[in-house]
Amino acid sequence: MEEIVKKFQSKFREVREEMNKWNELQSCLISQFRNASHIVERLQVLQNSNNYGVLNCVSGTRDALLEKQFESFRNILVSMRKTL
Template identity: 50%
Template sequence: MIKKYQQKFKKAKDEMSKWDDLQSRLISHFRNASSIISRLQIIQNTKNYASLNSVGGMGAAVLQKQMDSLQTILLSMKNTIFKKIFREDFRDVVLSLEKLQHDGKQLAKGSSNQMNKKQLQHRIGVKPTLINCIDGLVLLHEIYHDEYLLKSSLVSALSALALKPNSGDLGALHQLLVDQPNILNEEVNLAKELLLRFTVFLWNDVFMFEV
């Protein structure tokens, strides 16, 4: 039984690592998109082309090239959020965490030799209790789900800014994306610590029930 929980907690750790990789990718896309959006007003001003204005269609061609690049980046960002194309996305991570927390609770309830309250709350030294870790899985799903919804909104807002650029709004969106306000707090860090600590312990000698 405990080994089954260890597998789930290790899986949760892997999912958090996937999230971190996706976060780095999303920030990179965001910065590239922001750079293009910031240049759009300059590109659309014909005065900035000087003698190049004599070249027919120069301004329109440059603008179209930038808009094509922006659309490609925005599509990549949307795919990173919620549409799998040959790789993981944030939605996959959230769904995996949802399944882990659900299975974790069901495993305790549905075992052939069901764990009692004392077993769930048993603690040895600094080791977290099993109920601590189950609650940690629930918490992780909740906060990563909330952050997923925020990221979806940020990507939509960035698309809207392409039509009406504003450097202040771009900066605010970037800060929200980097800060991940739903994840960076003491409760989340504690939940992560509990799961990571639990994966290194074998508790078969602590809980006396059949696997």
Template identity: 75%
Template sequence: MEVMVKKFQSKFKIVRKDMNQWDELQSRLISQFRSASHIVDRLQLLLTIRIKAKQQIMGQFPKLLNRNYS
């Protein structure tokens, strides 16, 4: 009977260790996903700003051309 209990305890320790490792890895994955999500959000914002700036510059070209050749 003691042998069975020791086997069970040994297996239980292994399973507990594996579950703790799984929890740690899952926490890391969630943290990294959150960081990646924030980076993507910032990149989308920067892209929007870049597009708007480009549109403003392109909109000013006709005004600049009219000033130089008038």
């Protein structure tokens, strides 16, 4: 009987560790997805040149900002793939 209890406890620990691992991965993916969503929202704002005000005088500002956001978005997607 004692052996059965030990075996059960061992399996229970394994399952608990696995569930903790999945919870951590899920939290990480949710955070990454949230960050990616924020970038998509910003891209919509950054594409409108009316939002730049006096910065429209500086050539390449809009394109540089968009490129940086795309780069960040790509990095997040790579991180998500690694997490999976």
